[in-house]
Amino acid sequence: MARTEPDTRPSAARLRLLTTAMRLFYAEGIHSVGVDRIIAEAQVTRATFYRHFPSKDDLILAYLREVHALERGLVDAAITANPAPVDSLLGIAGAIAQNIQSPAFRGCAFLNAAAEYPDTGHPVHQEIIAHRQWFLDTLTTLMAQVHEETADPAARHFVMLRDGAMAAGCLFNPALVSETFLRGVEGLLRINTERQSAGTDS
Known part of the structure; x- marks a missing residue:
């Protein structure tokens, strides 16, 4: 049986979170953008956010x-x-x-x-x-x-x-x-x- 290599690609949710954070942090500042807004604009759940980024x-x-x-x-x-x-x-x-x-x-x-x-x-x-x-x-x-x-x-x-x-x-x-x-x-x-x-x- 052929060995299957693990999928190391970042998840779509993580990419959305990071892309959203990059846009907002750069445009508006880091402290002014909260986690709740990033979660909302990335359209993920709070649990998904903390699974990828503990803080x-x-x-x-x-x-x-x-x-x-x-x-x-x-x-x-x-x-x-x-x-x-x-x-x-x-x-x-x-x-x-x-x-x-x-x-x-x-x-x-x-x-x-x-x-x-x-x-x-x-x-x-x-x-x-x-x-x-x-x-x-x-x-x-x-x-x-x-x-x-x-x-x-x-x-x-x-x-x-x-x-x-x-x-x-x-x-x-x-x-x-x-x-x-x-x-x-x-x-x-x-x-x-x-x-x-x-x-x-x-």
Whole structure:
């Protein structure tokens, strides 16, 4: 008799809960959206909710991990499409700029969550820090291929440009913010490329 592999696909109810939470948490804030509303809009029972997510915090963590997976996918795609480190970094910046100009843009999901969970010991805050560390590490690795000696400050500079653009994109003209962000990244990369060239020539 053939052995049947277990079905590891997430249930339709869990997907509905997570999709609903992602939409509401991002659009309206995490604390302002209660479990009852998520249950109602996902059209599941309370027992179903708690079977998949023992607490609201578990759902919030799942939400942040899903957003992380989406953002990581965009970054990985930019790197794959642009093998040269400078082009990879420009590709990442381009994906960020495109996101800022999307109709439903409401800032960085992780920065928004950080404002609601300032306690550094809270699992949600720790999830935010883990995501941001991944992003910084990814940029640092790429920046090291541009100019190793300044990779760390250059990567942090990129993150600060990105954070500023994500905040400004909610308040001002998204197209202008995106353009300013891209010019900032291009300038940063130009400086570090010139440093690398100067070091090579010396």
